[in-house]
Amino acid sequence: MSGRLRVILFLAAAAAFGWGLLDALAGIPPFGDYRGPYGDVVLQTMGELRHTQQGVAAVTFDYRGFDTLGEEFILFAAVAGALLLMRRQPSEKERGAHDQAPGHPAARIGPACRVSGLIMFPFTLLLGIYVVLHGHLSPGGGFQGGVLLASAFYFVYLSGEFEDLASFVKEHPVELTESAGAAAFALLAAIPLLLGEPCMKNILPFGEKGELLSSGMLPLFNIAVGIEVGAGFLLLVHAFLKQVLLIRKEGKK
Amino acid sequence: MTLLPFAVTVWLFLVGLYGVATSRNTIHLVSCLFVAQSSTYVLLLSIGYRKGGTAPIVDKLPSGAPLVDPVVQSLALTDIVVGATVSALILICALQAHKKGGTLDPRRETPMRG
Numbered sequence: 001m002s003g004r005l006r007v008i009l010f011l012a013a014a015a016a017f018g019w020g021l022l023d024a025l026a027g028i029p030p031f032g033d034y035r036g037p038y039g040d041v042v043l044q045t046m047g048e049l050r051h052t053q054q055g056v057a058a059v060t061f062d063y064r065g066f067d068t069l070g071e072e073f074i075l076f077a078a079v080a081g082a083l084l085l086m087r088r089q090p091s092e093k094e095r096g097a098h099d100q101a102p103g104h105p106a107a108r109i110g111p112a113c114r115v116s117g118l119i120m121f122p123f124t125l126l127l128g129i130y131v132v133l134h135g136h137l138s139p140g141g142g143f144q145g146g147v148l149l150a151s152a153f154y155f156v157y158l159s160g161e162f163e164d165l166a167s168f169v170k171e172h173p174v175e176l177t178e179s180a181g182a183a184a185f186a187l188l189a190a191i192p193l194l195l196g197e198p199c200m201k202n203i204l205p206f207g208e209k210g211e212l213l214s215s216g217m218l219p220l221f222n223i224a225v226g227i228e229v230g231a232g233f234l235l236l237v238h239a240f241l242k243q244v245l246l247i248r249k250e251g252k253k
Numbered sequence: 254m255t256l257l258p259f260a261v262t263v264w265l266f267l268v269g270l271y272g273v274a275t276s277r278n279t280i281h282l283v284s285c286l287f288v289a290q291s292s293t294y295v296l297l298l299s300i301g302y303r304k305g306g307t308a309p310i311v312d313k314l315p316s317g318a319p320l321v322d323p324v325v326q327s328l329a330l331t332d333i334v335v336g337a338t339v340s341a342l343i344l345i346c347a348l349q350a351h352k353k354g355g356t357l358d359p360r361r362e363t364p365m366r367g
Contacts, residue, residue: 003275010274014267021266025259025296032255032304039301039322043309055309055323056330064327071331078338085345139308143334210312236341243348 051206052215057136061221065200069189072225076182079232086239094246109159117159124152132226136215142222146229153234162245169238174231181228188220258299265292278357279347283340290336294329301325 046058128148135141157165192201207214269289276282301322309323
């Protein structure tokens with residue numbers, strides 16, 4: 001199919017589809033005129049029943065907690081699949097870390113870049129831990145904090161060599177950490193089953209609303225997800241960088 | 254004005270889809286797919302918006318203050334996570350296809366055999 005025919009076909013289909021979609025969206029309650037009821041039910045009951053002040057965390061890990069269990073395993077399966085697809089093929093070999101582009105000397109890292117990376121690493125790590133632990137009190141949570149934890153390690157790569165990042169992944173069992181995070185979520189969800197209660201039913205005291213130790217099991221779910229997301233994204237970035245920097249076809253220099 | 258968020262949704266979706274349909278580079282294609290997907294974030298959040306509403310965190314808020322719907326925000330969170338993982342998987346397929354066929358153009362890639 002020629003490029004022009006492709007565009008004409010797309011534009012015709014897009015015009016019809018866009019008009020229908022806009023027409024359908026114009027029929028739902030107008031912007032700003034929220035009619036509920038689910039959001040209102042959550043907002044009214046989360047303080048009394050869950051001792052939680054953060055609506056989004058309450059929905060994600062409590063009201064819709066079972067969905068999040070599935071979502072978490074989507075993430076786990078995707079990371080596992082990504083690592084499987086990116087393993088070294090028999091026709092490839094690993095070599096020292098070099099820039100792939102020919103005639104391109106390895107970039108030198110200036111002292112300013114190195115120092116700012118070293119400063120950013122601990123503070124990003126700290127911010128990630130803070131966001132994970134306060135997920136039930138303030139905006140954030142396990143998913144957001146986990147991404148922050150992983151991005152702390154990007155600073156290790158940016159301010160040093162690839163080997164610095166690789167040593168984190170090799171020497172510390174990141175894969176085990178990721179699996180442990182996923183398993184912790186599933187076990188936490190399953191513990192109430194052993195006590196003869198429904199899955200994911202809260203079995204811990206709720207505590208004082210607004211305190212760090214409150215909202216029952218919600219902070220524990222946040223921590224499990226934070227560990228899994230952080231370790232998973234660290235594994236992903238390590239595997240991608242390894243593909244770009246280390247792995248070459250056999251026979252090519 | 255009340256139709257604007259929905260118009261943005263349709264626009265983002267179609268622009269992303271246009272990029273996917275005409276793309277000659279798989280990495281560009283993944284970016285376009287993400288643009289199309291971000292239209293769903295706009296739609297979800299604009300459905301849950303309440304005029305004058307603030308974030309659904311009731312710390313130190315007077316009771317009865319208008320709050321936006323936390324359910325759709327939670328759905329948007331799920332949406333983002335799934336989108337990121339899907340993008341990562343497509344990028345890896347693009348990388349391996351580039352190694353095999355030497356091209357990133359989805360129209361010129363040779364069919365793969367298992």
